[in-house]
Amino acid sequence: MTYSQAILGGDRLALARLLTQVENDVPESRTALIELFPHTGKAHLIGVTGAPGTGKSSLVNQLALYYRKTKEKRVAIIAVDPSSPFTGGAVLGDRVRMRDLSGDTGVFIRSMATRGSLGGLAQSTANMAQVFDAAGFDIVIIETVGAGQSEVDVARLAHTTLVVEAPGLGDDIQAIKAGILEIADILVINKSDRPGVENTEKALKSMLELAHPTERVFQHHGQSMRTAAPRQDSSSAPMWIPPIQRTVATEGKGIAELAESIALHVAYLTQSGGWGLRERARLEVELEALIREKLLNRFREDVPQKRYDEILEKVIQRNISPWEAVRMLIDK
Amino acid sequence: MTYSQAILGGDRLALARLLTQVENDVPESRTALIELFPHTGKAHLIGVTGAPGTGKSSLVNQLALYYRKTKEKRVAIIAVDPSSPFTGGAVLGDRVRMRDLSGDTGVFIRSMATRGSLGGLAQSTANMAQVFDAAGFDIVIIETVGAGQSEVDVARLAHTTLVVEAPGLGDDIQAIKAGILEIADILVINKSDRPGVENTEKALKSMLELAHPTERVFQHHGQSMRTAAPRQDSSSAPMWIPPIQRTVATEGKGIAELAESIALHVAYLTQSGGWGLRERARLEVELEALIREKLLNRFREDVPQKRYDEILEKVIQRNISPWEAVRMLIDK
Numbered sequence: 014m015t016y017s018q019a020i021l022g023g024d025r026l027a028l029a030r031l032l033t034q035v036e037n038d039v040p041e042s043r044t045a046l047i048e049l050f051p052h053t054g055k056a057h058l059i060g061v062t063g064a065p066g067t068g069k070s071s072l073v074n075q076l077a078l079y080y081r082k083t084k085e086k087r088v089a090i091i092a093v094d095p096s097s098p099f100t101g102g103a104v105l106g107d108r109v110r111m112r113d114l115s116g117d118t119g120v121f122i123r124s125m126a127t128r129g130s131l132g133g134l135a136q137s138t139a140n141m142a143q144v145f146d147a148a149g150f151d152i153v154i155i156e157t158v159g160a161g162q163s164e165v166d167v168a169r170l171a172h173t174t175l176v177v178e179a180p181g182l183g184d185d186i187q188a189i190k191a192g193i194l195e196i197a198d199i200l201v202i203n204k205s206d207r208p209g210v211e212n213t214e215k216a217l218k219s220m221l222e223l224a225h226p227t228e229r230v231f232q233h234h235g236q237s238m239r240t241a242a243p244r245q246d247s248s249s250a251p252m253w254i255p256p257i258q259r260t261v262a263t264e265g266k267g268i269a270e271l272a273e274s275i276a277l278h279v280a281y282l283t284q285s286g287g288w289g290l291r292e293r294a295r296l297e298v299e300l301e302a303l304i305r306e307k308l309l310n311r312f313r314e315d316v317p318q319k320r321y322d323e324i325l326e327k328v329i330q331r332n333i334s335p336w337e338a339v340r341m342l343i344d345k
Numbered sequence: 346m347t348y349s350q351a352i353l354g355g356d357r358l359a360l361a362r363l364l365t366q367v368e369n370d371v372p373e374s375r376t377a378l379i380e381l382f383p384h385t386g387k388a389h390l391i392g393v394t395g396a397p398g399t400g401k402s403s404l405v406n407q408l409a410l411y412y413r414k415t416k417e418k419r420v421a422i423i424a425v426d427p428s429s430p431f432t433g434g435a436v437l438g439d440r441v442r443m444r445d446l447s448g449d450t451g452v453f454i455r456s457m458a459t460r461g462s463l464g465g466l467a468q469s470t471a472n473m474a475q476v477f478d479a480a481g482f483d484i485v486i487i488e489t490v491g492a493g494q495s496e497v498d499v500a501r502l503a504h505t506t507l508v509v510e511a512p513g514l515g516d517d518i519q520a521i522k523a524g525i526l527e528i529a530d531i532l533v534i535n536k537s538d539r540p541g542v543e544n545t546e547k548a549l550k551s552m553l554e555l556a557h558p559t560e561r562v563f564q565h566h567g568q569s570m571r572t573a574a575p576r577q578d579s580s581s582a583p584m585w586i587p588p589i590q591r592t593v594a595t596e597g598k599g600i601a602e603l604a605e606s607i608a609l610h611v612a613y614l615t616q617s618g619g620w621g622l623r624e625r626a627r628l629e630v631e632l633e634a635l636i637r638e639k640l641l642n643r644f645r646e647d648v649p650q651k652r653y654d655e656i657l658e659k660v661i662q663r664n665i666s667p668w669e670a671v672r673m674l675i676d677k
Contacts, residue, residue, distance in 0.1 A: 300670055308641060312640055329628055334378065334383075339636055342636065
């Protein structure tokens with residue numbers, strides 16, 4: 014029986030081994046990935062991102078528990094920590110989570126610290142998500158730290174992206190990043206029993222207004238943003254307004270409501286055709302990353318190391334510019 | 346007179362125009378970059394990174410003022426905001442800075458929000474730094490937000506990297522990222538008049554101990570870490586211990602001491618050969634990025650769009666895997 018057959022048959026050990034191979038980008042993992050690929054496309058990929066200290070891990074934990082117990086879904090968690098390129102920062106989070114989720118075969122948790130390039134990280138995450146998808150996990154939660162381009166890249170893998178904030182984290186509105194807000198499908202204010210929650214929500218609302226100017230009308234009518242009723246935009250397609258959801262993950266508060274928002278987003282994506290668009294965008298990004306990798310590998314095979322080193326040395330001596338070096342190496 | 350001649354002659358307008366072209370990656374900018382390249386290699390590149398709310402911009406501002414007034418250095422500032430992939434988050438910071446620094450021809454400030462890929466951002470930043478270097482700026486400060494892979498990439502451009510923290514930003518030590526700490530040449534605790542500064546310094550010190558275990562001895566002897574006296578490691582080369590520097594940028598406190606630490610780091614790099622190693626590493630990364638770009642461009646010229654789209658469609662339909670698609674597109 015091949016690796017992929019074992020995984021399709023529910024073998025957790027084979028799954029764990031393949032995930033390690035995928036994370037380390039071992040060449041042999043490719044065969045299994047290719048064989049598993051036709052079995053992908055069923056899972057709901059949920060991205061969860063936010064600054065350190067927002068309680069993302071607890072939230073993901075609670076959400077996974079909720080899906081397990083209430084909906085009987087099989088849930089995989091990929092915890093990515095791009096902020097720790099040298100040390101494995103995601104390990105502790107795993108241990109904490111284990112207490113609540115270990116022993117349940119319907120849950121699989123995997124953490125990954127950044128190694129090598131960022132492109133590599135997004136690629137490994139995408140591949141891991143595919144493995145879980147093929148292995149029959151209904152929901153794959155991709156958790157990532159911080160608020161940089163890396164999170165945007167990882168979030169682009171997901172169908173639904175949750176951005177987690179918490180009251181009193183920063184000095185002011187600066188802590189809520191404009192960029193990260195714009196990738197949010199759902200905004201979560203975790204630790205919402207803390208002082209300052211009103212300010213956090215107000216700040217998020219005004220940033221949402223900047224991002225979705227017509228929403229002001231929506232708010233002026235006094236409706237809750239939480240329901241995020243579909244609206245008509247100029248192209249007459251329904252439009253999604255990111256709802257703001259308060260939670261206290263450590264006490265399980267707001268989790269059911271959050272899961273409901275997520276379900277609404279899935280319904281919205283399905284109706285609007287957004288699901289297919291996100292799938293397409295994701296696979297396009299993945300294909301391009303693989304093409305880049307292949308091209309570079311072929312270049313490395315074609316150009317002798319000695320010649321590369323000689324030309325690099327000329328650049329370092331400022332005899333030729335990097336652009337001229339590329340011409341000498343490729344356009345020969 | 347060509348662009349590059351104008352810039353070498355001190356024409357600020359030509360400089361501003363070229364920087365815009367470089368940021369937008371306009372093909373014409375290449376000629377100027379190639380012509381300017383032999384004139385690079387003199388500037389000291391200083392990277393400044395840290396979470397939002399640490400007061401990085403004020404710190405960079407004060408440092409630039411200090412170098413202008415005390416050392417008569419020409420200073421360029423490149424403010425990169427990788428956290429705002431969609432909106433230009435760095436604009437406001439510029440305006441604030443302008444009050445103190447505008448009108449001084451020895452200072453040039455440029456901000457850049459993320460566009461396109463992260464690789465592109467590091468590349469644009471590197472090119473901008475080269476332009477400033479060739480134009481005769483003695484110091485180029487590259488300021489960037491957050492604590493992700495993007496900052497690591499940007500920091501790798503610099504000879505000296507400052508990581509800025511501030512008391513009371515996060516709930517706990519979580520806010521100080523292990524990864525970012527390891528790229529720090531100098532640690533700055535800005536806003537050090539705030540409560541909690543002792544805790545921040547303690548947290549930084551213990552994280553430094555983890556990163557440099559032998560340092561404990563150094564600390565136990567009660568010496569100030571600020572002077573960061575060179576030590577012998579097993580390879581008998583002197584080793585740099587990141588000093589911790591307290592500042593209150595808004596009041597100009599600690600800036601002279603910080604500048605002194607930076608000068609010590611330059612001396613260390615020069616003595617140890619680290620300067621040359623960092624230059625080499627930077628140019629190697631740059632060359633590889635250009636090679637990747639060139640290879641992808643050539644691929645796009647070689648493969649008709651129609652064929653690419655057909656194969657992508659097969660991937661989306663799960664008829665073939667992305668890896669098989671690459672083989673069909675490249676190995677034909």
